[in-house]
Amino acid sequence: MTPLRIALPLLLLAAALAAPSCSSPLPRRDTSGEAFPEVQGESLAGEAVQLPQAVAGRPAVLLLGYVQDAQFDADRWLFGLLQAETPVQILELPTIPGLFPRLLRGTIDDGMRSGIPSEDWASVVTVYGPDAATLKAFTGVETPRNIRVLMLDRDGRVVWMHDRGFSAGKMLELDRAARALAGDGGGS
Secondary structure, three states, rough: OOHHHHHHHHHHHHHHHHHHHHOOOOOOOOOOOEEEEEEEEEEEOOOOEEEEEHHOOOOOOEEEEEHHHHHHHHHHHHHHHHOOOOOOOEEEEEEEOOHHHOOOOHHHHHHHOOOHHHHHHHHHEEHHHHHHHHHHHHHHOOOOOOOEEEEEOOOOEEEEOOOOOHHHHHHHHHHHHHHHHOOOOOOO
């Protein structure tokens, strides 16, 4: 086999993998008042999760992450929400579009499991492929290192959103809004 016959498929594969990262970022969208799109994910515990149906009938906070570097921001939000004992369900949604990541989903999920205690696996729901692309289009990705924090009401509508990085003031605002939505007036 000639070197060109070996190199060409490798170059095409490299170009295909690099193409999504070269695309221009989707503009930021404030999704407040909109219905959360229907997407399918899988928790690190191995359970299929259909959103927003999985949280229907109760308020929930969703932390959408689009790049691995967003984990620092996610951890700050999680710590704040758990420290405040915010009385709603909290789900972290790593979103990974594209065909290649879907092919490696087992490896990717195993990597996440290795850094997360097993008792928290059910609250981490990975969304791959077209459903991940749907979520990126829903919120925009101009600042991918920032987590998209969305609070859904009992009907699956976004009633609170923040995507500019962790803010203690915004965390307290979210906690108050969550308590009001959950009917728990106490707390922060």
